[in-house]
Amino acid sequence: MTQNQRIEQKIDFYASHLKHIDELLERSSKGVTNRPEHAEIHAQITTLKNERDQLAKHIDTLKQGSTADMQEKMIEDAGPMGVWDALAQQLEKLLERIER
Secondary structure (H helix, E strand, O other), rough: OOHHHHHHHHHHHHHHHHHHHHHHHHHHHHOOOOOHHHHHHHHHHHHHHHHHHHHHHHHHHOOOOOOHHHHHHHHHHHHOOOOOOHHHHHHHHHHHHHOO
């Protein structure tokens, strides 16, 4: 497997995790009403959406990198999986609260 193929594979892997986060965000948004008791949940969802957008920008930056070396270095240095896992865990806990 060439270096470019490995980079593309990593980007695809990160994109699939982003899709999972998008699905969780969609589910969490559907389970919340505009009633005052859900104000805290709306704020939490907004914060999580902002984090998601930052991760999406990171993927775009990786895709648009000028060289394969730069892309691989960014992937290794950024460690987005830890952030994505934490974000997904927060969303799953929020969904548990909403769906109870």
